[in-house]
Amino acid sequence: MAFQKPSHTFTKIHLKALHTNNFKILFALSFTVFINTFSFAQDIPQKSQPIKRTVKEKDSVSSSLDSLLIKPVAVKEQDSTLKDSIKPKKELLENIVKYHASDYTTFNQKKHKLYLYNQATIEYGDMNITAGSIIIDYTTNTVYAKGILDSLSNYSQKPVFTQGSSVVEPDSIIFNTKTKKALIYNSITEQGDGTVIASITKKENDSVYFLKNAKYTTAEDMEDPEYYFKLRKAKVVPGKKIVTGLANLFIYDVPTPIGLPFGFFPQSEKQTSGIIIPTFGEQNDRGFFLQNGGYYFAISDYIDLAVLGDYYTNGSYGTRLESTYNKRYKFRGNVGFRYENLINSERGFPDYSKNTIYNLRWSHSQDSKANPNSRFSASVNLGSSRYYRNSLNQVNSGAFLNNTLASSVSYSKTFQGEPQVNFSLTATHSQNTNTETINMTLPTLQGSIGRMYPFASKSGSKKGIIQNINLQYNIRGENRIQTTDSLFFKKEMFDDAKAGFQHSIPINTNFKLFKFFSLSASANYNEVWTFKTVNKSFDPIERRTVTEEINGFDSFRTYNFSTSLGTTIYGMFNFEKEGKDSKIKAIRHIIRPSINYNINPAFDKYYDTYEVVSADGLTTSDVEFTRFEGGIFGSPGKNFSSSMGISVSNNLEAKVRDKDTTATEAKKIILLNNLNFATSYNFAGDSLQWSPVRMTGGTQIFNNKMSINFGATLDPYALDNNNNRINKFNIDNGGSLFRLTSANLTTSWSISSKKGDKKDKNSEAIQENLRSGGRDDDLFGLGEDFANQQIKDVKDDETPVDNGLYNYSLPWSLRIAYALNYSNSRRENQISSHSLMFSGDVQLSEKWSVRASSGYDLKDFGFTYTQLSFERDLKSWQMNFSWIPFSDRAQWNFFIGIKSSMLKDLKYEKRRQPDIRL
Structure with a gap:
């Protein structure tokens, strides 16, 4: 209810069901109305000079009226307080x-x-x-x-x-x-x-x-x-x-x-700019240092920038620029550039060295709602091949074992219609950090016109070999560059660039044969444009072959034909018996055999010869070559090829009794996800017409917790005394039907307790691994930048009841990866690699957790990169200790600090960094 100040308040009369007197009640009500009427009256102000009112005469007619005819009107005189300069006093309560x-x-x-x-x-x-x-x-x-x-x-x-x-x-x-x-x-x-x-x-x-x-x-x-x-x-x-x-x-x-x-x-509810406090430490070779200190710029609600730097007292330094941007329903991404100038030892000493390393990363993704017909995306990770191995910043510890850097920036556009037209522009980059070889395409153009059915009816389904004939047009253009780390983004990098276009028109059809077989046939026309060809000749003086590059447009055209026939065979093995509830209900075996035939004509018209002349001036031989040799889309085939490929794939599934007694149907499980065999026979070959049989398979067991993949290569031909393949079957040479030349086995097993499987795949350390080209787990370790990681308190939905007894389950998780490779192509009969990798974590108590990642080389008998980590949740604080006990990056790092992002600079960190030699 609302009320005013006491002088404006109506008195509330409570009537009770007692002996009443109507006259007294009426008198009380009249008195109340009289009192409240006077309570609303205002004080009479002092008399002041009256303000004369001026009345504008309307017209002559009205002014000529006789005043006697005008009936007097009782006018209530307006209160002068509305006209004087004195403002009225405010009410005691301005609001209701x-x-x-x-x-x-x-x-x-x-x-x-x-x-x-x-x-x-x-x-x-x-x-x-x-x-x-x-x-x-x-x-x-x-x-x-x-x-x-x-x-x-x-x-x-x-x-x-x-x-x-x-x-x-x-x-x-x-x-x-x-x-x-x-x-x-x-x-x-x-x-x-x-x-x-x-x-x-x-x-x-x-x-x-x-x-x-x-x-x-x-x-x-x-x-x-x-x-x-x-x-x-x-x-x-x-x-x-x-x-x-x-x-x-x-x-x-x-x-x-x-x-x-x-x-x-600061208490701003919005992001604000501010100083980032660095971490202090010491390294034997480079003295004292400050790491990851700088300034954070809150540019706008959509983009920010963090400028961080490292400095060592021996003169080494580093800088990092990290920016994140996000616009809802449009796009999001992050950009990072890192540069380090590393100095080893002191100037004047024999082991003095200086090295600069850098790394550029960019990740951009477009919201699917922004534009369904065009899309732009980027995933860039490039820089010095030795960056992650030589970097002194602990942020890069999780990427120490990365062997490759890869990048891709693409834009695609779709033009709706009939037929549909698609095109895309892509720039790619692939870098091997061991060999320091870089392959790039700047850019790759791809375009296609959607599949067209020229003989199909406009309504209804397509039937028969004629109506299913379809064709489409594809174009691909590349500017391919191969260089090394030392020439990256220098003029010499573009000197050996190769460019070209490839046009292809595939024509396909498919139809049913004898109800159970599916037959498909295709013909493909291929045309390649190139802007650089070669010419070869023999120099009799230098006694060597001279290769000359010729700049200019040239092209070649090829075509081929292929057909395939396949079917699916189902086999069911029923184990159910009347009156008996067997555990295994049935096993289903699915077999998919297929045969394909390919013809590739010989295009020897694109081949030329040059003469090799001996020292006495006689021609010893003619060597064939094609001017399209070394092109990015290959060269036309010189030899006629007619081959048949045979493949068989298998799948085994079982229906078993469900452990859930309320289930009405049997549970389906996969026994063998795939088991494939493939080989081919070359009709046009004069020897070694059968290719080795390749066998691959895989399955998942333990409720899909463990995956197993295996493969083997079986060669039907024998070897001679020099371990070279000969045109003789191995069984005819006193051996078995096939000769095992290679085999591989990889398994990965991830197990955890009920609470231990709740791992945060979006944690900052995991995301840092992915942006650096690493794994989405901690199998090869994680970064150690505890100070800049916002550690969130994970709260369980179920709170244990405190009954005075200790009954605490230990959440844990374990990840194991095993790899075995066997090689015997030339009777070496050896295991080329044999390793076991593992990582796991266990929560010893509600506040203590331990994590470890390591591996063991079963061939060379030694531990691989090992990292141990201990964490203690101190309610509002967090304590971490990370330790790499051995290897070239042996180090430890201790950190304790407040979890709150606002007070995260209140911390203590002590570490021993590795003494990295450049």
Whole structure:
């Protein structure tokens, strides 16, 4: 309900069902109306000079009317207070007050006080107060709010003061509705990521609070915070900042020497620019250092920039630029550039060396809703081949074992219609960090016109060999560059670039044969354009072949034909017997055999010869070559080819009794996901017409937790005494039907407890691995930049019941990868590689966790790259210890700091970095 000040209040009469007197009731009501009528009257002001009113004459007709004919009108004289210069006094309460209480609401007319008791609520403008007891004093414009004592003498229903976005939970509060000032006792206020606990708070206005003997903390337990900053005096501007005088750190109410004569805590709800505190450390070869310090620029709501730097006292330095951008429903991505200038030893010493390394990364993805007909994406990771191995920054520890760097930037466009037209532009980059070889395409152009059925009916399905004839057009153009690390982005890099276009028109058809077989046939026309050809000749003086490059347009055309025949065979083995509920219900075997035939004509018209002349001037031989040799799309085939390919794929599935007794159907499991055999026979070959049989297979067991993949190569031909293949079957040479030339086996097994399988694939350390070209797990280790990783508290949905007994399950996870490769192509009969990789983590207690990743080389008998990590959750703090015990990157790193992003610079980090030799 709404009420006004006492002089404007209607008196409320409570009528009770007692003995009544109508005359007295009417008299009381009349008197009440009379009193309230006078209560609305205003004081008569002092007489002042009256303001004359000027009336504009309308027309002559109206002015000529006889005044006797005008009937006098009783005009109520307007109050002069509406016309004088004195402004009326403001009401005591400018807004309507809404209030409510569960037990009672009473108003004391003598003291002009309103009393609200039990679950009291009052709203005044943007202010809201809820408390056990509220008293409004109209004479002093003051609101008193406090809690009440319950039946057990406990102080309950403490006030909650809300004004705008500010929420305060004190023990009691005094608020002046006129000055908007307030005194708040024992308040708890959330400010950004932290909480302010103050014994006395003075609210100066809507945007300024003054505190005395306050505590600032990010702990969750306000009754007993594990740490806090004690603020003797402080000024709070909600949503902007907290400025303090003397402040020092308390841990469980124990003061520490960590303190400041004054402090500034930013409280902006938006991202703001600011300094990033570096990490201090020491390295034997390069002295003391500062790492990952710099400045963060909050450019806008869509993009930011972090400029970070490293410095070593021996002169080495590094810099990092990291930027993230995001526009909702449009695109998102991040860009990073890293540069390090590394100096080893001291100038003048024999082992002095200097090296510069760099790395550029860019990731961009477009929202599918932005434009369904065009798409732009980028994934770039390029730079020095030795960057991840020589880098001193611990951020790159997880990418130490990377052997390749790859990049791709592409734009694609689709033109809807009949037929549909697609084209794309792509720039790719592939870099081997061991050989330092770089292959790039700048750019690759691809275009296609959708599949067309010239003989199909406009309505209905396509039937028969004629109606299923279809064709399409494809074009591909490339500018391919092959270079090395030392020539990357230099002029010499583009000297040997090769460019060309490839046009292809495939024509296909398919139809059913004898109901159970599917027959398909295709012919392909191929045309290649190139801008660089070669010419070869023999130099009789130098006694060598001379290759000359010829710049200019040239082209060649080829065509081929192929057909394939395939079917699917199903075999069912039923194990169910009447009256018996067997565990295995049935096994289904699926076989997909196929035969294909290919014809490639000989295009020897594109081949020329040159003569090799002996020292005495005689021609010894004619050597054939093609001017298209070394082209990016190959060269035309010189020999006629007619071959047949044979392949068989198998799949085994089983239906078993479900462990769930409520299930109505049997459970289907995969016994063998695939088992494939493939070989070919060359009809045009004069020897070794059969190619080796390639066998591959794979399956998953243990409820898809373990995957197994295997493969083998079986050669039907024998070897001679020099271990060369001969045109004689191995079985005819005293051996078996096939000769095992190679084999491989890879397995990966991931197991975990029920709670241990909840791993965060989007964690910052995993994302850093992926951006660097690594794995999406910790099998090869993780980065060690604990200070810049926002460690989030993972809370379980189920809270264990404390019954006084220790009953704690240990969440754990284990990942194992095993690889075995066997080689016997030339009777070497050896295992070329044999390794076991593993990583795992276990949560020893609710706060302790351990993680490890390592491997063992079963061939050379040695441990591979090993990393151990220990983590301790200290509620509002986080402690980490990472250790690489051996290898060239042997190091350790200890870190302890506050989890809150606002106070993450309050940290201690100590590390021993590896002594990397350049």
